[in-house]
Amino acid sequence: MTSxxxxxxxxxxxxxxxxxxxxxxxxxWLGAVGLHEGEELVVLRRAALGGPLHVRTGGGGEFAVARExxxxxxxxxxxxxxxxxxxP
Amino acid sequence: xSETCHEPSGATKAKAKAKARAERGxxxxxxxxxxxxxxxxxxxxxxxxxxxxxxxxxxxxxxxGITVDILEGDVVLPSGARAVIADLxxxxxxxxxxxxxxxxxxxxxxxxxxKDGGRPMVVVQVLDPTRLALGLxxxxxxxxxxxxxxxxxxxxxxxxxxxxxxDVAALSGAVGxxxxxxxxxxxxxxxxxxxxxxxxxxxxxxxxxxGTFDAARVAKKVVKDVGNATELRRRRMSERxxxxxxxxxxxxxxxxxxxALLFALVFLVADPATTLMDKLIGxxxxxxxxxxxxxxxxxxxxxxxxxxxxxxxxxMPQIVILTVALELLEASGYLARGAFLVDRLLRLLGxxxxxxxxxxxxxxxxxxxxxxxxxxxxxxxxxxxxxxxPLMTCSARLPTYGLVLAxxxxxxxxxxxxxxxxxxxxxGILTALVASLVxxxxxxxxxxxxxxxxxxxxxxxxxxxxxxxxxxAAKRFLRDVGTVIVAVSAVLWxxxxxxxxxxxxxxxxxxxxxxxxxxxxxxxxxPAGFDWRIxxxxxxxxxxxxxxxxxxxxxxxxxxxxxxPAPLTARLRDTKKADGTPxxxxxxxLALLAFFVLAxxxxxxxxxxxxxxxxxxxxxxxxxxxYALGYVAAVLVYQVSAVFGxx
Numbered sequence: 188m189t190s191x192x193x194x195x196x197x198x199x200x201x202x203x204x205x206x207x208x209x210x211x212x213x214x215x216w217l218g219a220v221g222l223h224e225g226e227e228l229v230v231l232r233r234a235a236l237g238g239p240l241h242v243r244t245g246g247g248g249e250f251a252v253a254r255e256x257x258x259x260x261x262x263x264x265x266x267x268x269x270x271x272x273x274x275p
Numbered sequence: 276x277s278e279t280c281h282e283p284s285g286a287t288k289a290k291a292k293a294k295a296r297a298e299r300g301x302x303x304x305x306x307x308x309x310x311x312x313x314x315x316x317x318x319x320x321x322x323x324x325x326x327x328x329x330x331x332x333x334x335x336x337x338x339x340g341i342t343v344d345i346l347e348g349d350v351v352l353p354s355g356a357r358a359v360i361a362d363l364x365x366x367x368x369x370x371x372x373x374x375x376x377x378x379x380x381x382x383x384x385x386x387x388x389x390k391d392g393g394r395p396m397v398v399v400q401v402l403d404p405t406r407l408a409l410g411l412x413x414x415x416x417x418x419x420x421x422x423x424x425x426x427x428x429x430x431x432x433x434x435x436x437x438x439x440x441x442d443v444a445a446l447s448g449a450v451g452x453x454x455x456x457x458x459x460x461x462x463x464x465x466x467x468x469x470x471x472x473x474x475x476x477x478x479x480x481x482x483x484x485x486g487t488f489d490a491a492r493v494a495k496k497v498v499k500d501v502g503n504a505t506e507l508r509r510r511r512m513s514e515r516x517x518x519x520x521x522x523x524x525x526x527x528x529x530x531x532x533x534x535a536l537l538f539a540l541v542f543l544v545a546d547p548a549t550t551l552m553d554k555l556i557g558x559x560x561x562x563x564x565x566x567x568x569x570x571x572x573x574x575x576x577x578x579x580x581x582x583x584x585x586x587x588x589x590x591m592p593q594i595v596i597l598t599v600a601l602e603l604l605e606a607s608g609y610l611a612r613g614a615f616l617v618d619r620l621l622r623l624l625g626x627x628x629x630x631x632x633x634x635x636x637x638x639x640x641x642x643x644x645x646x647x648x649x650x651x652x653x654x655x656x657x658x659x660x661x662x663x664x665p666l667m668t669c670s671a672r673l674p675t676y677g678l679v680l681a682x683x684x685x686x687x688x689x690x691x692x693x694x695x696x697x698x699x700x701x702x703g704i705l706t707a708l709v710a711s712l713v714x715x716x717x718x719x720x721x722x723x724x725x726x727x728x729x730x731x732x733x734x735x736x737x738x739x740x741x742x743x744x745x746x747x748a749a750k751r752f753l754r755d756v757g758t759v760i761v762a763v764s765a766v767l768w769x770x771x772x773x774x775x776x777x778x779x780x781x782x783x784x785x786x787x788x789x790x791x792x793x794x795x796x797x798x799x800x801x802p803a804g805f806d807w808r809i810x811x812x813x814x815x816x817x818x819x820x821x822x823x824x825x826x827x828x829x830x831x832x833x834x835x836x837x838x839x840p841a842p843l844t845a846r847l848r849d850t851k852k853a854d855g856t857p858x859x860x861x862x863x864x865l866a867l868l869a870f871f872v873l874a875x876x877x878x879x880x881x882x883x884x885x886x887x888x889x890x891x892x893x894x895x896x897x898x899x900x901x902y903a904l905g906y907v908a909a910v911l912v913y914q915v916s917a918v919f920g921x922x
Contacts, residue, residue: 239619
C-alpha cells in the first residue's frame, strides 16, 4: 500500500489515515472531531484555487479540511475510485 | 440563528430565577431544582430537542463563573418536580485542550461549575444517529468525566427514511448509559426524554459505563441497514446538490448571487415599508394637529413620540426578513457550505471559513454575531473577526439607507435603488476584508489555525422553528430597541424645544440646546456636507444608529411644526439655504451613506466586544478606527463626487 498525504489523495478513492503530523493538541482535537488514525475516508471534491477538501469519513461525517491540514495527514489507499454516494 | 440588535437585559430576572432555583434545590428532595444540560456536537439536533422540551421558551441563565449567555427554559418532570433545561453550545470534546473563550470552553466550564457546585444535574447528550460513531466519541468522554448521562438519538425520521434502524438496547448495553430514540417533531418526545432524565437522576450514575468502548465498532454493531435504497437515493441527491453548490466555478458564483438576492430582497421589502410608514406618520400628525391644535403638546406627541415609533415599525419587516433568510440558510446546511467556498479567500486575508458564519450573521446584528465568534478556535482569528464585524451592514443601518435612497434617488427605478442597496452591503464586506488583512499583519499578527469544519447533511428547515425565531427577533427588537428609539426621540424633542441657557434671541429651534451643540460640531463635519441638523442626528445616534431617522424626523417636525405636515423625504429635499439653494444634495446623501457604512454607532456592539475580549482596549480601538474611516470616507465621497459633477 502506497503512503501519501490526504491533500494528494485522488477524488473518490477510499483512503485510511495512518498518522497526523501535527502537534499533540491539534491531533487530539482532530481525533475528537472524527479525523483520527485508522479512520477511513473519501475525498469528495476540492474547492477552487487550493481551497479546502470536502471529505466523507467512515463514521458518516462530512468535513471541510484545509489543504494545510490535509498536507499533514498521512493516508494509505485502501480501495479504488468509488461510485458517487457510496460508503467510504 | 440571527437576532435583532441588542441583547435582552434580563440579568436581574435571571438572577431571581437562579436564586429561586437554588432555594428549590436546597429545600426539596427528588428531582426538584434539577439542571438538565443539553450537550452534543454542533448540528446534532440539539436546538430542535430544546424547542421540543421547552416549547421554545428561552431566557438567559445566570451561572456564576459563566460569562456568556446560556439559554434555559423551565420544564415540569413526570413526578411534578420542576427542572431547568440549559442549552449548551455545541462541542466536540471535553478532553482536548481548547481556548476557554470558544464554544467548547464555555460548555466545559459550565459542566465543571455544575459538578463542582454539587447542584443536581443530568447531562442529556444529543446524538445524530445517522452519524453515530462521531457522537459516541463524545459519549465516551462524558462517561469518563463521570457525569450522569442520558443519550438522546434524534432524527429518528431521517434514520428511517435512510433505511436504517438502531438497536437501542444493544447501544445502551455497550455504552453503559440509558438511550432513547426520538423524533424531535413528535409530541411524545418531551415526555419520553423527561422520563428518562428523571429515571437517571433517581437511579444515580453508579452503574454507568466507564467510556472505554470503541466508538466505531459500537456504531457498526448497533446501526442496521433495513433497505439501503432510500439512503443511496438521499446520498445521490445530496451529491447532486453539492456537485452544483460546491462546484469550483459555479458554486462561488451561485453563492454571490444568493447573497445579493438576499440583500436585494431586504431592500425590496424595506423600501415600500419605509415610504408607507412615512406617509402614515404624516397622516397621523395631521389628525393630531386637527384634534389638539398647534401647540407644544401636539408637537411632542406628533414629532417627539410618533416620529420615533414610526421608525420602529418601519424597521420591523426588515428584521423579520433577515432573520428568516439567515435561519433558512443555516438550517438547510447551506451556510456551512458557504464557509467551504469562501475559506480560500478568507485565508488570504488572515481568516478562515469558520469566520464566515459570524461575519454573515453580522448582517442581522453585530451583537449575537460577536458572541458567535466562539466557534472560531484560533484566538487571533477570533479577535480579528470581532474587530471587523461592526463593518458588516447590520439591519440597524437600513432605515437610514432607506431614507437617503428615498430622498435623493426616489426618482430612479427600483432596480437602480436595489443595486445601490446591494452595493452598500458589499462595500461593508469589502472594507471588513481589507481591515482584516491589515489587522492580521499588524495588531493580530501570528500564525493561524487552518479550517477543519463539519459539513452537515442537507435538512428541510422546520417552519415552526423558523417562525418562532422570527417572532423572537421581532419581539426583542420592539422591546429593547423600540423603547430606546422612542425614549431618545422624546429627549431630543425636549433638547430641540428648550432654548440654550443664556440665549438672548427669540426662542426657537435655532437657539435650542440641540441646535447649539450641532452648530459647535458643524465646522468639523462641513467638509462632508453635513449641517447642524445632521450632526444632531449623528450625536443622537451615537449609541444606536437606528435612532438616526427618528431624530431627523423630530428635528424637521419641530422645525416645520407650523407648516402643513409633509413626509420627511420631502422636508429634506425642500430645506433651503438663505440663497435658495438646497441644503442637502445627492452628494450629502452619498456622504451620509459612506459614514453609516463604516462608523460603529452602536453601544451594544461596544459592550459585546468588551465582554468577549475582556478589555476596554479593543472596543475603544473599534470605535476610533471605524469613526475615523467613516469621517474620511464621507469627506472623500462628498468632495470627489463634486469633481464628477454629481448634484
